[in-house]
Amino acid sequence: MASNTFAVKFFSLLIFSFAIMKMAIAGDPDIIFDFIAPPNTTIDENFFTFTGMRSLITAGPLTGFKVSKAALTEFPALNGQSVSIAVLEFAAGSTNPPHTHPRSAELLFLIDGTLQVGFIDTTNKLFNQTLQTGDIFVFPKGLVHFQFNPAAQAPALAISAFGSANAGTVSLPNTLFNTSIDDNVLALSFKTDIATIQHLKAGLAPKP
Structure with a gap:
């Protein structure tokens, strides 16, 4: 993944996916300026440049799932531009757990x-697909979805584009079991016991 040939392919496809989203109907409110800059910010070409993905080219082997974002928080120049991207890296057998993006399709x-x-629609129907290299898939706005690398040894790499500078991510495991929702509420909701809920919470607790 770290070869120069792959780097060229990677960034070519990155530009392509970004261009696709520029053609989509934006989800963020229109702005009446060319761009929005934070106060006391120097506006030059560096403001419109994001270098945070450079580390992907020289990164070592993966041990799980990793997401690298270029969204409003990481790249302030995206404010008002209705676009953002994420690079998704999957080690063999790793998953991006069920989650939603409340402000954009993916x-x-x-x-x-x-x-x-x-992904699962509002009638509780699952739309499940196995993608091969070069395939494109859309996750509708706000719906629960996931990705999983079923390969026993090979990694996977994907780019996700969003029609919002701040699509937001709500992780179902973390939202349900890594917050302050009462154990009894969760046990009743999932028709299980409090001990099981506490076991799930312990597995999702932040590492010290």
């Missing part, structure tokens, strides 16, 4: 490897 472009992906 357009995923699989650059390398295989991914099992899916």
Whole structure:
């Protein structure tokens, strides 16, 4: 993944996916200026440049799932531009757990490897697909979805584009079991016991 050839392919596809989202209907409110800059910020070409993805080219082997974002928080120049991206790296057998993006649809472009992906609509129907390298899949705005690399040894790499500078991510495991929701409420909701809920919470607790 770290070869120069792959780097060229990676950034070419990155630009392509970004261009696709520029053609989509934006989800953020329109602005009446060319761009929005934070107070006391020097506005030059560096303001419009994000270098946070450079580390992907020289990164070592993956041990799980990793997401690298270029959204409003990481790249303030995106404010008001209705676009953002994320690079999704999957070690063999790793998953991006069920989650939602409340402010945007997600357009995923699989650059390398295989991914099992899916989302659940408001009628509780699952749409499940196995993607091959070069495939594109859309996750509708606000719906619960996931990605999983089923390969026993090969990693997978994908780019996700969003029609919002701040699409937001709500992780279901963390939201349910890594917050202050009462154990009894969760036990009743999932028709299990408090000990099971506490076991789930312990597994999701932040590492010291």
